[in-house]
Amino acid sequence: xxxxxxxxxxxxxxxxxxxxxxxxxxxxxxxxxxxxxxxxxxxxxxxxxxxxxxxxxxxxxxxxxxxxxxxxxxxxxxxxxxxxxxxxxxxxxxxxxxxxxxxxxxxxxxxxxxxxxxxxxxxxxxxxxxxxxxxxxxxxxxxxxxxxxxxxxxxxxxxxxxxxxxxxxxxxx
Amino acid sequence: xxxxxxxxxxxxxxxxxxxxxxxxxxxxxxxxxxxxxxxxxxxxxxxxxxxxxxxxxxxxxxxxxxxxxxxxxxxxxxxxxxxxxxxxxxxxxxxxxxxxxxxxxxxxxxxxxxxxxxxxxxxxxxxxxxxxxxxxxxxxxxxxxxxxxxxxxxxxxxxxxxxxxxxxxxxxxxxxxxxxxxxxxxxxxxxxxxxxxxxxxxxxxxxxxxxxxxxxxxxxxxxxxxxxxxxxxxxxxxxxxxxxxxxxxxxxxxxxxxxxxxxxxxxxxxxxxxxxxxxxxxxxxxxxxxxxxxxxxxxxxxxxxxxxxxxxxxxxxxxxx
Numbered sequence: 001x002x003x004x005x006x007x008x009x010x011x012x013x014x015x016x017x018x019x020x021x022x023x024x025x026x027x028x029x030x031x032x033x034x035x036x037x038x039x040x041x042x043x044x045x046x047x048x049x050x051x052x053x054x055x056x057x058x059x060x061x062x063x064x065x066x067x068x069x070x071x072x073x074x075x076x077x078x079x080x081x082x083x084x085x086x087x088x089x090x091x092x093x094x095x096x097x098x099x100x101x102x103x104x105x106x107x108x109x110x111x112x113x114x115x116x117x118x119x120x121x122x123x124x125x126x127x128x129x130x131x132x133x134x135x136x137x138x139x140x141x142x143x144x145x146x147x148x149x150x151x152x153x154x155x156x157x158x159x160x161x162x163x164x165x166x167x168x169x170x171x172x173x
Numbered sequence: 174x175x176x177x178x179x180x181x182x183x184x185x186x187x188x189x190x191x192x193x194x195x196x197x198x199x200x201x202x203x204x205x206x207x208x209x210x211x212x213x214x215x216x217x218x219x220x221x222x223x224x225x226x227x228x229x230x231x232x233x234x235x236x237x238x239x240x241x242x243x244x245x246x247x248x249x250x251x252x253x254x255x256x257x258x259x260x261x262x263x264x265x266x267x268x269x270x271x272x273x274x275x276x277x278x279x280x281x282x283x284x285x286x287x288x289x290x291x292x293x294x295x296x297x298x299x300x301x302x303x304x305x306x307x308x309x310x311x312x313x314x315x316x317x318x319x320x321x322x323x324x325x326x327x328x329x330x331x332x333x334x335x336x337x338x339x340x341x342x343x344x345x346x347x348x349x350x351x352x353x354x355x356x357x358x359x360x361x362x363x364x365x366x367x368x369x370x371x372x373x374x375x376x377x378x379x380x381x382x383x384x385x386x387x388x389x390x391x392x393x394x395x396x397x398x399x400x401x402x403x404x405x406x407x408x409x410x411x412x413x414x415x416x417x418x419x420x421x422x423x424x425x426x427x428x429x430x431x432x433x434x435x436x437x438x439x440x441x442x443x444x445x446x447x448x449x450x451x452x453x454x455x456x457x458x459x460x461x462x463x464x465x466x467x468x469x470x471x472x473x474x475x476x477x478x479x480x481x482x483x484x485x486x487x488x489x490x491x492x493x494x
Contacts, residue, residue, distance in 0.1 A: 023213060023237050023239070023255055023256070024213075024484070026214060026460075026461075026484055086401065086419060096419070098419070110402075112441070129441065129461055131442060131460070131461065139298045140298070
């Protein structure tokens with residue numbers, strides 16, 4: 001735990017010092033789930049329940065600071081992230097949040113998940129969009145493991161199995 | 174006999190109305206109105222007809238195109254490719270690429286001198302402004318500025334070349350001919366886009382959700398709160414519009430009171446914006462939804478969302494008018 005906190009502080013400091021490179025990266029994936037949109041939205045909007053469907057997450061802890069809501073996620077593989085809730089729009093069925101500090105090979109991560117109606121009332125389409133930058137902020141050459149490809153692969157490794165499992169969890173209920 | 178006369182008169186009358194209509198229509202459609210949208214995710218530029226509100230052509234450019242500036246007198250478009258570190262030049266009559274200018278550094282944003290003889294490019298990695306001769310279509314000069322120069326614009330009235338330095342939270346004002354530094358001022362945190370009109374400059378400050386307004390004559394500054402992570406700003410009469418990338422909205426600011434009047438919904442992650450003056454159109458690029466939104470400037474109603482390419486940004490003046 002102590003190591004985790006030190007790691008978080010390091011990442012947090014580095015986020016403050018450096019800026020990101022010029023090209024934001026995007027991962028956008030969708031899944032069709034055979035449940036009504038209201039049911040899919042009920043789970044997706046629950047900021048404290050992400051561990052119930054996102055395979056990489058071990059625990060979720062939500063806390064309020066004034067008007068703002070944050071959560072600490074711990075990864076099953078070790079480490080974790082600290083996130084801020086940006087928006088829950090019940091009308092558009094959209095949730096937005098960002099990573100404030102974290103144990104991940106990408107930075108300036110902003111993400112939103114949307115639920116919309118599929119072909120009929122009992123079908124939902126859930127779309128997850130993430131915008132982020134690679135960790136290396138300085139001039140090329142870019143060190144291995146801190147480039148755009150690494151960042152994209154890391155985000156995809158969360159999003160793809162996440163949506164797949166969201167479908168499994170919702171359809172099983 | 175009387176009926177015949179009435180019929181003839183009304184036919185002539187209708188014909189005249191028709192002629193007037195045709196003439197007006199011709200006049201209207203003769204106004205140049207195209208938007209050039211850089212799609213950073215798939216290395217293309219979408220060409221959109223702003224009369225028909227239709228995306229009608231896609232041009233292959235260099236890798237990761239971001240910045241743009243349109244030279245309306247020359248009918249040219251300059252596109253900055255961040256990935257391939259070069260500039261693609263578009264002939265806007267034919268909508269074809271006519272030249273590629275090598276830079277060997279990442280071009281972030283572009284603007285031109287008012288006479289369109291020179292194009293200025295911010296060099297993100299080497300902290301420079303690169304100067305391109307439009308006649309020669311090659312680099313002729315460069316000079317050093319502050320750290321991570323982001324937005325660039327030219328104030329015609331005062332002959333100032335203006336640049337925002339994102340990582341040092343400053344704006345720099347240079348003489349437009351000698352490139353001597355005239356002034357350097359603090360802005361909000363992470364100034365990205367910059368716009369100038371009359372004697373003012375406006376910066377969008379990404380990290381503290383504000384815009385800074387700089388008076389270029391007495392150097393006073395004002396700060397106005399906007400939405401989440403603003404990227405760029407533009408003005409029209411007494412209004413200013415700001416893209417809130419993480420708010421999926423535009424802030425509408427009243428420049429008389431310096432207060433936000435309201436927010437208008439955009440597509441996802443709106444980044445940049447430009448105005449077609451004669452057609453009263455406000456165009457916003459949506460990075461997240463791979464599209465542009467076209468609004469009627471008179472009532473701020475959405476006219477149409479038009480699909481473009483992947484990760485549409487178009488940082489700079491992107492409308493041919």
